[in-house]
Amino acid sequence: MVGTRKLLAIGLDGATFDTLLPLVERGHMPNLAALMERGSWGRLASTIPPFTAAAWSTFITGRNPGQHGVLSFRDKRDRFHYDLQGTGFVDARRYDLTIWDILSTAGKRVGIVNVPMTYPAHSVNGYMVTGMLTPPHVAQFTYPPELAEALGSDYVIDLDFIRDEDSFRICGFPPKTEMMAQIRHMLSVRARTCSRLMQEQPTDFFMVVFTSTDRVQHFFWDDLANMIARPSPNGTADAIERQIAEYFEELDERIGQLTELASPSATVLVISDHGFGPAPTHRFYMNIWLEQLGLLQRRGRASFLDLEYWRVMLGRNRHLKALLRRLMPQAAQDKAKQVAESTSGGIIDWSRSRAYFVPLYFHVGGVEINLAGARHEGIVEPGRDYELLRDRIIHQATQLQDPRNGKLIVELAARREELYQGPHVESFPDVILVLDPDYICSASLAGSSLIEFHAPMRSGEHRQDGIFIAAGPSIAQRGELSNLRLLDVPPTILYSMDLPVPSFFDGQVLKEAFDPAYLSAHPVQSQEWPSIPRAAEQAEQAGFSEAEQAEIEGRLRGLGYLD
Ligand SMILES: [Zn+2]
Secondary structure, three states: OOOOOOEEEEEEOOOOHHHHHHHHHOOOOHHHHHHHHHOEEEEEEOOOOOOHHHHHHHHHHOOOHHHHOOOOOEEEOOHHHOOOOOEEEOOHHHOOOOHHHHHHHOOOOEEEEEEOOOOOOOOOOEEEEEOOOOOOOOOOOEEOOOHHHHHOOOOOOOOOOOOOOOOOOOOOOOOHHHHHHHHHHHHHHHHHHHHHHHHHOOOOEEEEEEOHHHHHHHHHHHHHHHHHHOOOOOOOOOHHHHHHHHHHHHHHHHHHHHHHHOOOOOEEEEEOOOEEEEOOOEEEEHHHHHHHOOOOOEOOOOOOOOHHHHHHHHHOOHHHHHHHHHHOOHHHHHHHHHHHHHHHHHHEOHHHOOEEEEEEEOOEEEEEEOEEOOEOOOOEOOOHHHHHHHHHHHHHHHHOEOOOOOOEOEEEEEEHHHHOOOOOHHHOOOEEEEEOOOEEEEOOOOOOOOEEEOOOOOOEEEEOEEEEEEEOOOEOOOEEEEEEEHHHHHHHHHHHOOOOEEOOOOOOOOHHHEOHHHHHHOOOOEEOOOOOOHHHHHOOOOOOOHHHHHHHHHHHHHOOOOO
């Protein structure tokens, strides 16, 4: 029976058991409950940072970020000239060898729908519909290209919340009920498409990622939490809470339909790339902290007239911020942001600074050392000076307390090579800090205190733990498992399909999820792979055009991903 095993993987972007368990217990999600009941499940540790780009890249390649190099949506960063944000966007050509390539090479037919970071589509043994970071108006988001037409004109890759450049009412989000309606439309169109594809073009491996879970939790975390806190699910007259309950019910129904369409011999996986929780309510000013340690020097004091100062002051008031966003044309907002950023960068005296902050994701930040030779005005000598400075920063970070309540601010402070391994580690910030998720890292040098209140634009933000649920004939009925990592999912997929695991994968097969009989009949096999320099081969090809980059940027901003 070698090679006959099939697999259905359903990705729920950002799904967390913190919300799913209460919904399951209340009977909102009977299909998910059934999978958990007959299989094994547990919290799934994401990448650091717990972010869509880094996490799905790890899933797609089976490798840690040090190997694939992706920590954010941005592609390139000119560290020599102190570019902190980066430019361009990651595209799928950067991955040498993907899990789809491995399955295709093993003769498995694959169907891949809406996995983030898969654009541009490339040839597989089967078909592919690309996901998040696909430019909004490209025709070729499928392999084979003619599949695009078969998907129909109502197929949506992602949402575009209000992008009316000519109107003065831009950049405020639309009414909640309208947003929910768009999110639910996106879910049902995607699910219908998948049902049709599974029936008309059956595969050995089928995977879809529903990004609507991430969007619902970013924008409606508060409402979701309120809904869950109510003693009875139907005890609310609140229209949004009802819509959210209906959204999760529909999601569950769709999971049931896809599971039904999978072969009875198939393993069914439900996974997420990271978890979710309430958005941070405090700002931690990383550069001010480095300045207080004597590691960062500024050219002059920020004045009350400084645009950056006003941006921070206004940013503290959510209503004022929302109002400004509505009133100011996008072009003016972009200009203000550019000026503010250059002001902020212009404040730092690089020739006298030893370390500075590099943003990664909300509560996860990097500290970069101003290394002689590697930076335009680098002053820290490599070797002993560099190591001593990193030790000092890590030591100081672990002592950091919120002065108002004594709470430790930093949950994890580590040298980059302690968290990542591979050729890209050198391009990551020298020290990585993971803050308590109630604190967002800020680069600003306006203000004078280390910590201030923060008024988030979206009520939910990412957390470290996603979800893992597995069910099927080879899976044990084991209930909750612990110590699961996203990195372990790709080898587990190959193993459950009775395939050897490439030796370059960084994770382990999650053996504890499997039936003892399957385990003893199928010892885990490792396989050497010749390197397939697909990325090198395709590096010659053009990346995103300027117009495409602008469109992606607009969409990410519309979703609140870019400030
Ligand atoms: Zn995500």
